Amino acid sequence: MDFKILIIGQGGREHALAWKLSKSKKVSEIFVAPGNGGTFFENKVTNVNIKVNDVNELINFVKKNLIDITIVGPEVPLVDGIVNMFNKENLKIFGPSKEHAQLEGSKVFSKKFMVENEIPTANSKSFSLKKDAIDYLKQHKFPVVIKADGLAAGKGVIIADSYSESERAVNKLLNENESKKIIIEDFLKGIELSAIYICNYNGRGYEVGLPWIKDYKSRDEYNAGPNTGGMGAVSHPFTYDRKNILFKINIQIEKILEKTIHSINQKCKSEYVGFLYIGLMISKECEVNVLEYNCRLGDPETQNIMLTLDLGNIDLLDVILANNQEYGIIPPPPIEPSKLVSESQYTCTVVLASKGYPSEYKKNFFLDLSGLEDSKFIKIFHAGTIIHNGKIKVTGGRILSVNTIAQDKETAIELAYQNIKKIKAYEDENMSKENMDLIFYREDIGN
Numbered sequence: 001m002d003f004k005i006l007i008i009g010q011g012g013r014e015h016a017l018a019w020k021l022s023k024s025k026k027v028s029e030i031f032v033a034p035g036n037g038g039t040f041f042e043n044k045v046t047n048v049n050i051k052v053n054d055v056n057e058l059i060n061f062v063k064k065n066l067i068d069i070t071i072v073g074p075e076v077p078l079v080d081g082i083v084n085m086f087n088k089e090n091l092k093i094f095g096p097s098k099e100h101a102q103l104e105g106s107k108v109f110s111k112k113f114m115v116e117n118e119i120p121t122a123n124s125k126s127f128s129l130k131k132d133a134i135d136y137l138k139q140h141k142f143p144v145v146i147k148a149d150g151l152a153a154g155k156g157v158i159i160a161d162s163y164s165e166s167e168r169a170v171n172k173l174l175n176e177n178e179s180k181k182i183i184i185e186d187f188l189k190g191i192e193l194s195a196i197y198i199c200n201y202n203g204r205g206y207e208v209g210l211p212w213i214k215d216y217k218s219r220d221e222y223n224a225g226p227n228t229g230g231m232g233a234v235s236h237p238f239t240y241d242r243k244n245i246l247f248k249i250n251i252q253i254e255k256i257l258e259k260t261i262h263s264i265n266q267k268c269k270s271e272y273v274g275f276l277y278i279g280l281m282i283s284k285e286c287e288v289n290v291l292e293y294n295c296r297l298g299d300p301e302t303q304n305i306m307l308t309l310d311l312g313n314i315d316l317l318d319v320i321l322a323n324n325q326e327y328g329i330i331p332p333p334p335i336e337p338s339k340l341v342s343e344s345q346y347t348c349t350v351v352l353a354s355k356g357y358p359s360e361y362k363k364n365f366f367l368d369l370s371g372l373e374d375s376k377f378i379k380i381f382h383a384g385t386i387i388h389n390g391k392i393k394v395t396g397g398r399i400l401s402v403n404t405i406a407q408d409k410e411t412a413i414e415l416a417y418q419n420i421k422k423i424k425a426y427e428d429e430n431m432s433k434e435n436m437d438l439i440f441y442r443e444d445i446g447n
Contacts, residue, residue: 002028003317006062008052008082009073010036012351012383012401013299016306017071018045019381023310024317031065033058037392038382038400052077055085062091069094071320072274075151075296079105083274094200094320095274096295100264103293107147107183110293117263119256121290122281124185130174133184137166143187146170148179157217157227159187190283192291193236194301195253197276198319199261207257207276208319211308211347212236213301219358221444228358229398232445233304233349234409238282245286252288253280260293277301303381303401304349311345311376311405347405348412350420350445354384355438357397362438366429367392367399371422378419379403391429399439413446 003026007014015038018030022044032039035047050057052074062070070086072078072095081098095101102109107126114121122145127133137144146169148156156173160166166184174182194213215233219225238249261272277294297305309316354361363384369392372380381403384396402420406412420441427433 002026003068004029004066005031005317006048006058006065006067006070007032007073008058008070008077010034010052010383011073011299011396012038012381012398013297013302014073015039015042015381015383016303017073017297017316018042019379020306020310020316021071024315026315026317031061031067033061036382037385037387038380040387053080055080055082058082059086059089059091062086063089068092069321071095073296075101075104075294078274078295079151096272096276097268097270099268099270100272100274101295103260103264104295105151107149107292108181111183111185113263113267114290117259119259119263119290120252120288122185122188124183126181126183127170127174128181130170133170133174133182134167136184137163137170140166140184142166145185145187146173147183147185148173149181149183150179159227188281188283188289188291190281191237193238193249193280193282194233194298195257195278195280196298196301196305197257197278199272199274199276200320207261209257210305212239213298213304215298215301216442216445219353219442221442226358228353230298230300231351231353231442232401233298233300234413234446235304235308235345235347248286249282249288253278256280256288256290299383300349300351300381300398300401303379303403304347307379307403307405308345308347345405345407346409346412347403348409348416348446349401349403350416350441351383351401352399352420352423352439352441354394354397354399355440361397363394363396365394365435365438366426366431367394367439368424368426368431369422371424372402372419377405378415389429391431393429394425394438409446416445417443 007018018032018039021027030045031048033048033050039045040047069092078095078101083093083095083097086093111124143161146158158169160169196210198208213233214236216231217227219228275297277298279291281289281291382400383398386393386395402416404412404415425438427435
């Protein structure tokens with residue numbers, strides 16, 4: 001089989017997907033729309049200058065180039081209904097419908113869904129008027145979590161430790177430019193865990209769990225500063241914990257997954273197809289609560305996961321198309337998230353960002369990556385870059401990630417930081433004006 005694949009998106013998630021899928025012997029060509037500076041150099045991969053929201057042009061491209069399947073990376077096209085539009089044209093696409101994507105597209109919808117279906121989550125209340133929200137906060141204990149209702153690329157969440165902070169958060173998030181509704185919820189203590197699943201065609205309850213990941217959303221060390229789309233990720237510490245703890249957590253997560261899929265399919269009267277990300281908080285008593293749903297792969301978790309799958313020689317295309325009678329692909333053995341990562345394997349992802357991110361950030365400067373190592377244990381995935389006259393030009397807030405895999409935690413982390421420190425930033429294309437103040441990264445990923 002010579003599959004031709006289109007991946008929609010331009011971030012590190014899409015680069016990681018393209019890289020992993022390109023290793024499948026069943027894949028002949030991969031197109032990424034619009035792609036980035038990293039996908040530009042990958043084997044079998046071609047960037048296509050089409051924006052992620054130009055659905056008509058994407059459909060025309062798929063028809064003209066006889067694409068076998070399209071995979072949607074970012075959330076905005078999913079929430080806007082790109083899957084519904086592809087389905088109307090009888091084009092194969094991997095991603096949830098607009099109806100299913102409400103799980104991510106609306107925090108109000110998501111919270112109501114969880115409460116109605118008895119899925120454990122923090123107590124919360126929604127507001128559309130600032131006065132009502134502020135009056136509610138006057139009677140509330142702190143800290144609290146305040147979330148914008150719609151999509152915010154991971155940046156629409158504020159943890160407020162006091163009334164004054166919460167009041168500022170309400171004024172920031174509840175307005176015409178940000179969101180018409182907000183959620184105020186109790187602050188849950190514990191360790192976050194990203195549980196991500198591939199829900200494939202003709203699923204019949206066939207959801208494949210990917211390795212558990214711990215990500216780092218705050219911009220600064222010690223989880224300080226504003227929330228971002230993600231500053232790093234590591235193999236989750238619970239993966240290496242005692243068997244009884246793993247069992248207790250795994251049972252709860254599986255129940256949450258089962259309730260989620262069953263309930264959303266009933267509500268939408270159709271089957272969930274695509275990636276499903278469940279953001280969880282695990283308390284010190286090992287009780288599991290849902291923080292959020294995403295209807296796509298997490299970023300930077302994807303970079304971390306693809307490195308793990310690659311070392312495990314898992315064909316990602318087989319997993320995505322398993323149980324699909326049309327393609328005749330036999331389902332691979334189920335991936336158990338707590339077992340895929342062995343005790344002698346640890347993956348670390350450190351994100352390089354542009355100064356100012358997640359607010360207004362520097363761009364249009366250049367990077368030199370020539371000093372980095374290149375091996376099966378180290379992989380650079382690009383996000384906010386393009387290739388300009390053969391040089392790597394920065395165009396986004398999150399620039400790239402350095403991903404490492406090793407036999408132990410200390411080696412993986414050390415390898416990631418050794419390499420990210422070798423990256424040089426220049427103000428000019430000729431690379432004569434070095435300026436390391438243009439870039440930054442968290443120095444505590446994995447600690």
